[in-house]
Amino acid sequence: MKRPSLPETKLTKYQASISLSVALVATILLTIPAKSETLVERGRYLxxxxxxxxxCHTPKTPEGNPIAEKELSGGVSFTTPAFNAIAAxxxxxxxxxxGSWSDDDIKRAITEGIRPPQAKLPGVPLAAVMPASFYKALLPRDLDAIVAYLRSVKPVRNEVALPEYKMPVVHQPYPDAEAGFTTKDLQDPVRRGTYxxxxxxxxxxxxxxxxGVSDYTAGFGVGGRKFGPSLVQGVQADWKGSIARNITxxxxxxxxxxxxxxIxxxxxxxxxxxxxxLEPPMAFGWYSNLSPDDLDAIVTWLRKVPPGG
Ligand code: HEC
Ligand code: HEC
Known part of the structure:
Protein backbone atom coordinates (compact mmCIF):
# COMPACT_ATOMS: atom_id res chain seq x y z
CA MET A 1 0.00 0.00 0.00
CA LYS A 2 1.29 3.43 -0.93
CA ARG A 3 1.88 5.68 2.04
CA PRO A 4 0.11 9.02 1.80
CA SER A 5 2.72 11.74 1.69
CA LEU A 6 2.23 15.32 2.75
CA PRO A 7 2.86 17.87 0.05
CA GLU A 8 6.24 19.38 1.02
CA THR A 9 5.07 22.93 0.91
CA LYS A 10 2.24 22.32 3.33
CA LEU A 11 3.73 22.42 6.80
CA THR A 12 1.74 21.60 9.87
CA LYS A 13 1.30 24.43 12.35
CA TYR A 14 3.92 22.78 14.56
CA GLN A 15 6.51 22.44 11.78
CA ALA A 16 5.92 26.01 10.68
CA SER A 17 6.56 27.31 14.16
CA ILE A 18 9.81 25.30 14.40
CA SER A 19 11.11 26.65 11.12
CA LEU A 20 10.19 30.14 12.24
CA SER A 21 12.19 29.70 15.46
CA VAL A 22 15.16 28.35 13.49
CA ALA A 23 15.04 31.41 11.26
CA LEU A 24 14.81 33.63 14.32
CA VAL A 25 17.80 31.99 16.03
CA ALA A 26 19.80 32.25 12.79
CA THR A 27 19.00 35.96 12.59
CA ILE A 28 20.03 36.50 16.21
CA LEU A 29 23.29 34.57 15.68
CA LEU A 30 24.12 36.68 12.67
CA THR A 31 23.47 39.97 14.43
CA ILE A 32 25.45 39.39 17.65
CA PRO A 33 29.21 39.96 17.30
CA ALA A 34 31.48 36.92 16.89
CA LYS A 35 32.26 35.26 20.22
CA SER A 36 35.47 36.71 21.64
CA GLU A 37 38.47 34.40 21.29
CA THR A 38 39.05 31.81 24.02
CA LEU A 39 42.21 31.70 26.13
CA VAL A 40 43.56 28.75 24.14
CA GLU A 41 42.92 30.59 20.85
CA ARG A 42 44.67 33.71 22.10
CA GLY A 43 47.57 31.58 23.33
CA ARG A 44 47.79 29.72 20.02
CA TYR A 45 47.89 33.04 18.18
CA LEU A 46 50.58 34.60 20.38
CA CYS A 56 63.64 27.80 19.37
CA HIS A 57 61.56 25.04 20.97
CA THR A 58 60.28 23.04 17.94
CA PRO A 59 62.66 20.68 16.13
CA LYS A 60 63.18 21.50 12.47
CA THR A 61 63.94 19.64 9.28
CA PRO A 62 67.43 20.10 7.84
CA GLU A 63 65.86 22.73 5.51
CA GLY A 64 64.78 24.66 8.59
CA ASN A 65 61.04 23.96 8.58
CA PRO A 66 59.40 23.27 11.97
CA ILE A 67 58.13 19.68 12.35
CA ALA A 68 54.44 20.07 13.26
CA GLU A 69 53.98 16.70 14.97
CA LYS A 70 56.93 17.46 17.26
CA GLU A 71 55.72 20.95 18.14
CA LEU A 72 57.56 22.46 21.13
CA SER A 73 59.23 19.17 22.09
CA GLY A 74 62.78 20.57 22.24
CA GLY A 75 64.70 22.35 19.57
CA VAL A 76 67.72 24.52 18.98
CA SER A 77 70.97 23.75 20.73
CA PHE A 78 72.96 26.82 21.77
CA THR A 79 76.67 26.79 22.38
CA THR A 80 78.00 30.07 23.76
CA PRO A 81 80.89 31.13 26.02
CA ALA A 82 78.38 31.39 28.89
CA PHE A 83 76.42 28.13 28.46
CA ASN A 84 75.50 25.14 26.37
CA ALA A 85 71.74 24.64 26.41
CA ILE A 86 68.98 23.14 24.31
CA ALA A 87 65.58 24.83 24.06
CA ALA A 88 63.60 22.55 26.39
CA GLY A 99 53.37 18.30 32.31
CA SER A 100 54.01 18.13 36.07
CA TRP A 101 54.52 21.89 36.44
CA SER A 102 51.75 24.07 37.90
CA ASP A 103 50.49 27.12 36.01
CA ASP A 104 52.50 29.35 38.33
CA ASP A 105 55.63 27.25 37.77
CA ILE A 106 55.29 27.70 34.01
CA LYS A 107 54.59 31.42 34.32
CA ARG A 108 57.62 31.92 36.53
CA ALA A 109 59.87 30.10 34.04
CA ILE A 110 58.54 32.26 31.20
CA THR A 111 58.63 35.65 32.90
CA GLU A 112 61.49 35.23 35.41
CA GLY A 113 63.52 32.44 33.86
CA ILE A 114 63.49 30.32 37.04
CA ARG A 115 62.84 26.57 37.20
CA PRO A 116 60.40 25.17 39.79
CA PRO A 117 61.44 22.82 42.66
CA GLN A 118 60.31 19.66 40.81
CA ALA A 119 62.45 20.40 37.71
CA LYS A 120 65.57 18.34 37.07
CA LEU A 121 67.64 21.37 38.09
CA PRO A 122 65.41 22.70 40.90
CA GLY A 123 65.27 26.50 41.14
CA VAL A 124 68.19 26.95 38.71
CA PRO A 125 67.87 29.97 36.39
CA LEU A 126 67.34 29.27 32.67
CA ALA A 127 70.07 30.35 30.26
CA ALA A 128 69.68 33.98 29.17
CA VAL A 129 68.83 32.95 25.60
CA MET A 130 65.35 32.12 26.91
CA PRO A 131 63.97 35.70 26.61
CA ALA A 132 62.38 35.90 30.09
CA SER A 133 63.28 39.55 30.68
CA PHE A 134 61.13 40.39 27.61
CA TYR A 135 58.31 38.02 28.56
CA LYS A 136 58.15 39.83 31.90
CA ALA A 137 56.07 42.37 29.92
CA LEU A 138 53.30 39.84 29.18
CA LEU A 139 49.86 41.01 30.32
CA PRO A 140 48.26 38.61 32.85
CA ARG A 141 45.58 37.46 30.40
CA ASP A 142 48.16 36.78 27.71
CA LEU A 143 50.26 34.80 30.16
CA ASP A 144 47.18 32.75 31.12
CA ALA A 145 46.53 32.25 27.40
CA ILE A 146 50.06 30.99 26.73
CA VAL A 147 49.83 28.50 29.60
CA ALA A 148 46.40 27.32 28.38
CA TYR A 149 47.82 26.77 24.90
CA LEU A 150 50.93 24.96 26.16
CA ARG A 151 48.62 22.61 28.09
CA SER A 152 46.66 21.95 24.88
CA VAL A 153 49.52 20.81 22.65
CA LYS A 154 50.27 17.13 22.12
CA PRO A 155 52.57 15.67 24.80
CA VAL A 156 55.75 14.46 23.09
CA ARG A 157 58.28 12.23 24.81
CA ASN A 158 61.73 13.66 24.17
CA GLU A 159 64.47 13.81 26.77
CA VAL A 160 66.57 16.90 26.19
CA ALA A 161 70.16 16.92 27.47
CA LEU A 162 70.73 19.00 30.60
CA PRO A 163 72.43 22.38 30.09
CA GLU A 164 75.89 23.31 31.20
CA TYR A 165 76.56 26.74 32.68
CA LYS A 166 80.04 28.17 32.36
CA MET A 167 79.24 31.56 33.90
CA PRO A 168 76.53 32.84 36.24
CA VAL A 169 73.24 33.35 34.35
CA VAL A 170 72.22 36.99 33.88
CA HIS A 171 68.89 38.00 32.36
CA GLN A 172 69.57 41.59 31.30
CA PRO A 173 66.51 43.79 31.99
CA TYR A 174 64.76 45.33 28.95
CA PRO A 175 63.54 48.89 29.65
CA ASP A 176 60.06 48.66 28.08
CA ALA A 177 59.40 45.37 29.90
CA GLU A 178 60.53 46.91 33.20
CA ALA A 179 58.18 49.88 32.64
CA GLY A 180 55.32 47.44 32.00
CA PHE A 181 52.04 47.55 30.08
CA THR A 182 48.32 47.67 30.77
CA THR A 183 45.43 46.09 28.87
CA LYS A 184 44.42 49.61 27.80
CA ASP A 185 47.75 49.94 25.96
CA LEU A 186 46.47 47.45 23.37
CA GLN A 187 43.96 50.09 22.16
CA ASP A 188 46.70 52.57 21.24
CA PRO A 189 48.69 51.70 18.06
CA VAL A 190 52.07 52.96 19.36
CA ARG A 191 51.73 51.28 22.76
CA ARG A 192 50.37 48.13 21.17
CA GLY A 193 53.34 48.07 18.79
CA THR A 194 55.72 48.65 21.69
CA TYR A 195 54.11 45.74 23.56
CA GLY A 212 77.05 39.47 25.82
CA VAL A 213 75.52 42.78 26.93
CA SER A 214 72.99 44.64 24.76
CA ASP A 215 73.03 48.43 24.42
CA TYR A 216 69.42 49.59 24.64
CA THR A 217 70.33 53.30 24.61
CA ALA A 218 72.73 54.53 21.85
CA GLY A 219 72.77 51.07 20.26
CA PHE A 220 68.97 50.59 20.27
CA GLY A 221 68.00 48.92 16.99
CA VAL A 222 71.23 49.77 15.15
CA GLY A 223 71.98 46.14 14.25
CA GLY A 224 75.33 44.41 14.06
CA ARG A 225 74.71 41.39 16.29
CA LYS A 226 76.08 38.26 14.65
CA PHE A 227 74.28 34.93 14.65
CA GLY A 228 76.45 31.89 14.12
CA PRO A 229 75.45 28.43 13.03
CA SER A 230 73.92 26.21 15.70
CA LEU A 231 72.60 22.70 15.98
CA VAL A 232 69.05 21.38 16.02
CA GLN A 233 68.96 18.03 17.81
CA GLY A 234 72.30 17.05 16.34
CA VAL A 235 71.34 18.12 12.81
CA GLN A 236 73.36 20.98 11.36
CA ALA A 237 70.77 23.71 11.37
CA ASP A 238 69.27 26.63 9.60
CA TRP A 239 70.74 29.37 11.72
CA LYS A 240 73.30 30.30 9.12
CA GLY A 241 75.54 33.21 9.90
CA SER A 242 73.54 36.39 9.51
CA ILE A 243 74.00 39.84 10.96
CA ALA A 244 71.06 41.77 12.41
CA ARG A 245 70.34 44.96 10.50
CA ASN A 246 69.67 48.54 11.48
CA ILE A 247 65.89 48.83 11.96
CA THR A 248 65.88 52.36 13.39
CA ILE A 263 58.70 46.76 6.04
CA LEU A 278 66.76 37.33 4.61
CA GLU A 279 68.31 34.48 6.60
CA PRO A 280 67.33 33.05 10.01
CA PRO A 281 67.13 33.28 12.97
CA MET A 282 64.39 35.93 12.60
CA ALA A 283 61.02 34.11 12.77
CA PHE A 284 59.58 35.24 9.40
CA GLY A 285 57.36 32.14 9.00
CA TRP A 286 55.75 32.75 12.39
CA TYR A 287 55.33 36.49 11.79
CA SER A 288 53.57 35.74 8.49
CA ASN A 289 50.46 34.88 10.53
CA LEU A 290 50.35 38.17 12.44
CA SER A 291 46.98 39.93 12.22
CA PRO A 292 46.91 43.03 9.98
CA ASP A 293 46.25 45.22 13.05
CA ASP A 294 49.23 43.82 14.94
CA LEU A 295 51.48 44.20 11.92
CA ASP A 296 50.36 47.82 11.49
CA ALA A 297 51.08 48.45 15.18
CA ILE A 298 54.62 47.04 14.83
CA VAL A 299 55.27 49.31 11.83
CA THR A 300 53.89 52.29 13.78
CA TRP A 301 56.32 51.46 16.60
CA LEU A 302 59.29 51.00 14.19
CA ARG A 303 58.65 54.51 12.79
CA LYS A 304 59.13 55.89 16.33
CA VAL A 305 62.49 54.19 16.99
CA PRO A 306 64.98 57.10 17.08
CA PRO A 307 67.42 57.12 14.13
CA GLY A 308 70.71 55.49 15.09
CA GLY A 309 73.79 53.74 13.83
C1 HEC B 1 65.62 32.37 21.55
C2 HEC B 1 65.23 31.02 21.87
C3 HEC B 1 64.02 30.80 22.77
C4 HEC B 1 62.76 31.33 22.62
C5 HEC B 1 62.26 32.30 21.56
C6 HEC B 1 61.97 30.77 23.68
N1 HEC B 1 62.71 29.94 24.46
FE1 HEC B 1 62.07 28.90 26.09
N2 HEC B 1 63.95 28.20 26.40
C7 HEC B 1 65.02 28.37 25.53
C8 HEC B 1 66.14 27.62 26.02
C9 HEC B 1 67.52 27.52 25.37
C10 HEC B 1 65.73 26.98 27.21
C11 HEC B 1 66.57 26.10 28.13
C12 HEC B 1 67.49 26.97 28.94
C13 HEC B 1 68.37 26.21 29.89
O1 HEC B 1 68.32 24.97 29.91
O2 HEC B 1 69.09 26.87 30.64
C14 HEC B 1 64.33 27.37 27.41
C15 HEC B 1 63.57 26.95 28.50
C16 HEC B 1 62.20 27.18 28.61
C17 HEC B 1 61.37 26.67 29.68
C18 HEC B 1 61.85 25.81 30.85
C19 HEC B 1 61.62 24.36 30.54
C20 HEC B 1 62.46 23.40 31.33
O3 HEC B 1 62.15 22.19 31.31
O4 HEC B 1 63.44 23.81 31.96
C21 HEC B 1 60.10 27.07 29.42
C22 HEC B 1 58.85 26.77 30.23
C23 HEC B 1 60.12 27.83 28.19
N3 HEC B 1 61.42 27.89 27.73
C24 HEC B 1 59.01 28.36 27.58
C25 HEC B 1 59.06 29.18 26.45
C26 HEC B 1 57.91 29.82 25.87
C27 HEC B 1 56.48 29.63 26.32
C28 HEC B 1 58.36 30.58 24.83
C29 HEC B 1 57.58 31.54 23.95
C30 HEC B 1 56.79 32.49 24.71
C31 HEC B 1 59.81 30.41 24.77
N4 HEC B 1 60.18 29.55 25.76
C32 HEC B 1 60.62 31.03 23.85
C33 HEC B 1 65.03 29.14 24.39
C34 HEC B 1 63.97 29.92 23.92
C1 HEC C 1 66.34 36.14 16.78
C2 HEC C 1 66.85 37.44 16.31
C3 HEC C 1 65.85 38.38 15.68
C4 HEC C 1 64.63 38.76 16.16
C5 HEC C 1 63.91 38.31 17.43
C6 HEC C 1 64.12 39.73 15.23
N1 HEC C 1 64.99 39.92 14.19
FE1 HEC C 1 64.72 41.13 12.58
N2 HEC C 1 66.41 40.39 11.74
C7 HEC C 1 67.34 39.59 12.38
C8 HEC C 1 68.47 39.38 11.49
C9 HEC C 1 69.71 38.56 11.81
C10 HEC C 1 68.17 40.07 10.28
C11 HEC C 1 69.05 40.14 9.03
C12 HEC C 1 68.94 38.83 8.25
C13 HEC C 1 69.80 38.83 7.01
O1 HEC C 1 70.45 39.84 6.72
O2 HEC C 1 69.78 37.82 6.28
C14 HEC C 1 66.88 40.70 10.49
C15 HEC C 1 66.21 41.51 9.55
C16 HEC C 1 65.13 42.33 9.83
C17 HEC C 1 64.56 43.30 8.92
C18 HEC C 1 65.05 43.58 7.52
C19 HEC C 1 66.08 44.69 7.52
C20 HEC C 1 66.80 44.85 6.22
O3 HEC C 1 67.58 45.82 6.10
O4 HEC C 1 66.64 44.01 5.32
C21 HEC C 1 63.53 43.93 9.58
C22 HEC C 1 62.64 45.06 9.07
C23 HEC C 1 63.46 43.34 10.90
N3 HEC C 1 64.44 42.38 11.01
C24 HEC C 1 62.56 43.71 11.87
C25 HEC C 1 62.33 42.98 13.03
C26 HEC C 1 61.21 43.19 13.93
C27 HEC C 1 60.18 44.29 13.79
C28 HEC C 1 61.29 42.24 14.89
C29 HEC C 1 60.35 41.96 16.03
C30 HEC C 1 58.96 41.71 15.65
C31 HEC C 1 62.48 41.45 14.61
N4 HEC C 1 63.07 41.93 13.49
C32 HEC C 1 62.90 40.37 15.38
C33 HEC C 1 67.20 39.03 13.63
C34 HEC C 1 66.07 39.12 14.44
Missing part, protein backbone atom coordinates in the same frame (compact mmCIF):
# COMPACT_ATOMS: atom_id res chain seq x y z
CA UNK A 47 52.81 31.52 20.58
CA UNK A 48 52.66 30.92 16.82
CA UNK A 49 53.10 34.53 15.67
CA UNK A 50 54.88 37.25 17.61
CA UNK A 51 56.31 35.02 20.36
CA UNK A 52 57.57 32.36 17.94
CA UNK A 53 58.38 30.01 20.85
CA UNK A 54 58.69 27.24 18.26
CA UNK A 55 61.52 29.02 16.45
CA UNK A 89 60.72 20.16 25.75
CA UNK A 90 57.76 22.34 26.79
CA UNK A 91 54.98 19.93 25.76
CA UNK A 92 52.73 18.51 28.54
CA UNK A 93 54.68 15.21 28.66
CA UNK A 94 54.99 14.48 32.41
CA UNK A 95 58.51 13.05 32.42
CA UNK A 96 60.39 14.84 29.66
CA UNK A 97 58.24 17.98 29.28
CA UNK A 98 56.51 20.38 31.68
CA UNK A 196 54.37 43.40 20.57
CA UNK A 197 57.97 44.41 19.83
CA UNK A 198 58.82 43.83 23.50
CA UNK A 199 57.31 40.34 23.78
CA UNK A 200 58.72 39.61 20.30
CA UNK A 201 62.17 40.62 21.64
CA UNK A 202 63.01 42.40 18.35
CA UNK A 203 65.60 44.62 20.01
CA UNK A 204 67.40 41.76 21.73
CA UNK A 205 68.62 40.76 18.27
CA UNK A 206 68.67 44.17 16.61
CA UNK A 207 70.54 46.25 19.22
CA UNK A 208 74.30 46.68 19.44
CA UNK A 209 75.90 44.09 21.69
CA UNK A 210 79.26 43.68 23.26
CA UNK A 211 80.54 40.84 25.45
CA UNK A 249 64.06 55.15 11.56
CA UNK A 250 67.41 56.41 10.14
CA UNK A 251 66.64 57.26 6.50
CA UNK A 252 69.86 55.75 5.07
CA UNK A 253 71.29 53.34 7.63
CA UNK A 254 67.92 52.14 8.87
CA UNK A 255 64.46 51.62 7.41
CA UNK A 256 63.24 55.23 7.65
CA UNK A 257 62.87 55.53 3.87
CA UNK A 258 61.08 52.20 3.39
CA UNK A 259 57.35 52.07 2.67
CA UNK A 260 55.04 50.31 5.13
CA UNK A 261 54.59 47.52 2.59
CA UNK A 262 58.35 47.00 2.27
CA UNK A 264 55.82 44.30 6.31
CA UNK A 265 57.27 42.17 3.50
CA UNK A 266 60.59 41.99 5.36
CA UNK A 267 58.96 40.99 8.65
CA UNK A 268 56.47 38.46 7.30
CA UNK A 269 58.16 37.29 4.11
CA UNK A 270 61.85 37.54 4.96
CA UNK A 271 62.57 39.71 1.93
CA UNK A 272 64.72 42.83 2.19
CA UNK A 273 63.97 46.10 0.42
CA UNK A 274 66.24 45.14 -2.50
CA UNK A 275 64.41 41.83 -2.94
CA UNK A 276 67.15 39.73 -1.30
CA UNK A 277 66.09 36.81 0.90
Missing amino acids: VNTILACGN NITPDKETGI LATIGHCMECHSAREK SHSEKGIGAWTDEE KRAITGGISRNGKK
